[in-house]
Amino acid sequence: MPRTVKMKVFRGEKGEGAIHDYNVHIDDGMVVLDVIHRIQATQAPDLACRWNCKAGKCGSCSAEVNGKPSLMCMTRMDSLDLEKPITVEPLMTFPHVRDLVTDVSWNYTVNKRIKPFKPKAKEADGTHRMFQYEVDRVQEFRKCIECYLCQTVCHVLRNHGKHEEFAGPRFMIRTASLEMHPLDVEDRVPFIKEEGGIGFCNITKCCTEVCPEHIHITDNGIIPMKERVADRYYDPIKMLFRVLTGK
């Protein structure tokens, strides 16, 4: 039902700023991003936000709606309590740029540290054979749209600011997607233990809950990777073997 709602939007630069109030007329079926666009077009043309696809496919429009990290383009207004004002704020875990835009470049830096895909040789007939059941898991991880909502909610980053020591859930599953790739021959277990800091994760599963692609980040990605790390580094028989053989 068309009506007027009260929006409270954070405006400002580099962390300095305040919540601004806007009264906006909304129509049926609108999402939060539509309302932000309407504010831009009619009340605040310089209101900064990121978006591209408006269909949950590009991961650009992440923001905190009523305190919950969300994709603005997939959050319908009628899913919110419109009797109360709706707050929209930038992601808290990354440095602020302007209004709803944050500096997410740290994520690109982390990604670059992960060793690239290294395929094994092709079969004699010049093809690579992989079966659907072998790639289902990898495909699940590759659905990631890099919205960084999981990075935003993870307390290791959000509350403890361990950006230097912990790669975050997005890059745990990115590493897992390479490690579980049937064709890949690279070894990233040392990375995920040391630089990636997988030990910081205490399996709270907040990342999984927020993922708009419904990737089972913890159960399917992080826990199996923790097992690989444990097998490699803490398995007493394997450790003994390594000591004896020098491997």
Added chain:
Amino acid sequence: MAQYTTHDFDVLVIGAGGAGLRAAIESAALGAKTAVVMKSLLGKAHTVMAEGGAAAALRNADDRDSWETHFRDTMKGGKQLNFFRMAELHAKEAPDRIRELEEWGAVFDRTPNGLINQRNFGGHTYPRLAHVGDRTGLEMIRTLQDKLVHMAAEIFMETTVTHLFKTSDKICGCLTYSRVTGEFHLFRAKAIVLATGGGGKAFAITSNSWEYSGDGQALAWRAGAELMDMEFIQFHPTGMVWPLSVRGTLVTEGVRGEGGVLLNKDGRRFMFDYIPEAFKNDVAATEKEAEQWVAEVAAGKLATVRRPPELLTRDVVARSIRAEVQAGRGSPHGGAFLDIATRRTAADIQRKLPSMYHQFKQLANVDITKEPMEVGPTCHYMMGGVKVQAENGMSTVSGLFAAGEVAAGLHGANRLGGNSLSDLLVFGRRAGWGAAEYAKTASAPSVNEAEVAKAIEENLASLSRKGGENPYAVHKDLQDMMQDNVGIVRTEDELKQALGALDELEKRVDNVSVEGARAYNPGWNLAMDLRSLIVISRAVTLAALERRESRGGHSRIDFPSYDKKYSKVNHVLYNQNGQMALRADALPEVSPELKPFVEEA
């Protein structure tokens, strides 16, 4: 004195969709000092939204396929206006480009014997689209971006090009601004590759994002390069129509590829009523035949009968839906019903079309495993663009290359679904190679400082102007005007009106004022995009006026059928002392060995 930072490269790629990334990979691999600039963040370009798949005659799902058949289908879909050499290279090279992605880590859906699976799509004789569910573009862009970041190429995100510069008729650099800081950067480069995509934001109902303002076509035209085939705009038949806020958002053709059917409000499967003569032999004559095709395909067998008419080329399906709506047989919100719920099991739908399921559930409260969708045409793709050489992607300006949606030639009057993603790979690579080769012998570029200062002044004008118009209001009026007068069907009168309206709108664009400062100011950014939108809107309108026939993505109510007079000409738009002029060029003659695969149109 205008302030800016200068950077020097051999090859500068503008755009980081599939075409730009593939070009940069090639250029960097050949040792050219390479950089990529883009309007958004890395990985967010339009390519990420592509759903259905990438067309290549891999022959994994049906070994009756061949590059010759792919070539034939592409030419037929393009109503024979394609540059045949581009269609030939594309059909021949696409399979290697797809396999190369696999070598770089892409994980396509598999056939039962472990190869890259392929699906059916409109206009393709055999199942030909390599895909990953309905998120193929994501797989492609991620694979390319992860390849590129480990190569010696520099990446500049949220950096938009506003002006190209030339010295003695050769390209020498471009001016950009950083979205984040609003500061200007000059890139001097020996060669520039345009990979900027299309310009769907000229229309009100579109599947395209804010980035698609036709910057590449406009930059090229201003720099003196020729544009071609601009009248041909693809209106994809199935965009969402409701709720209004998502009107235009794409519903992948994959829904029909998986057996989805189009129905009018009376439940009639109307596509059987609209099969064009030229396609009579390619599609099922009865619902029974169409059902059998779906059953065979769903069971993973080779189809032994002809495909359903829902899989006719996009121009045909879009016009048919429009005709049904016009005749009063549309769905409640002015579209047609697209039904997959009664065709496939809920489990199949969720596995094959997960993001469509999600999109409708979340945005329209529709469960597509239980109910039909409501769909209607949406502006989707520009077949036209910068005129280039097939082999190396060079435009008519030395040192300026183009690949991907911004370039013209491969698709003729209508693009087949899936032929864009493969286009990006084949011609992205070729343009990257062409630019790197060209840069080897080009001299170190120098840019005239006075020109840079003037360009900066132009960019800043809207910020200092007081009392002008709101850029959002001007944009909306432009979109509505183009939608009404230059949209899915056109007439002489409306096109002439559009030209007049564009003159007015151009004046308004030159008089917009924006509030605020330069750092991350979308109003200011839009003010600059509007200049490109005017250029491409004019190009589309002029070319549409001149083509007094209907063909592919150009439909004239006053000239509803093919006219032989236009069957062998491309319209070329060029810059005549700052004015846009048009000329009709004869199509290159198809080479004798390819003659057997083309049909008269």
